[in-house]
Amino acid sequence: MSTLADSAAKAAVRQRIERLTPGTPRQWGRMTPHQMVCHLTDAYRISSGERRAKALDNFISRSVVRLVALHTPLTWPKGAKTVPEADQEQDGTRPAEWDRDLADLLRRIDAFRPLEGHPHPLFGPLTQSEWNVWGFRHADHHLRQFGL
Structure with a gap:
């Protein structure tokens, strides 16, 4: 399974x-594409503990959901709700300037170092390995949303 701990997988996500x-x-x-960029950035901020989510x-x-989402090759369902802190129409970061927001997301992917045992808002505490799988699969899900 692809993971952001793998440099080739990380490079593919960046591309x-x-x-x-x-x-x-x-x-x-x-x-929108801009909301998705900010959504992914907020989600990576949550994974690092920089941003809190209820x-x-x-x-x-x-x-069950954690097992299927992180330990099987099944694609994630379309239209699943996100936490308010990563929803750009609720408490998530509002899109501002495209180039700046995109550069911030790419920096966060490059520096992605999830915290061992840090809780995911829906899946509870994750291992560093699970966070790395989540980091890849979450980005992949939204990139597929835009045909990429």
Whole structure:
């Protein structure tokens, strides 16, 4: 399974993000490309502990959903709700300047160092390995949303 701990997988994610433009059409969902850039940035900030998100986990999300999302090759479902702290129409970072926001996301991917045992808002505490899988799969999910 691909992970951001693998330099080739990380480089591939970066290359796909660099092909994104403000006008890239979405294949599903409501997010604009700029909102997606800010959403991913907020999510990486949550994974590092830099940004707090309210825990919304329960037994099912910590066990079954976590297992399927992080330990199987199944694609993530389209249209799943995100936490308010990573939703650009709620408490997430609002898109400001495309080039700056995109550069911030790319820097965070380059420097991605998740905290061992840090809690994910839906999956609960994750190992560093699980965070690295999540980091790849989350970006991949949204890049596929824009056909990348």
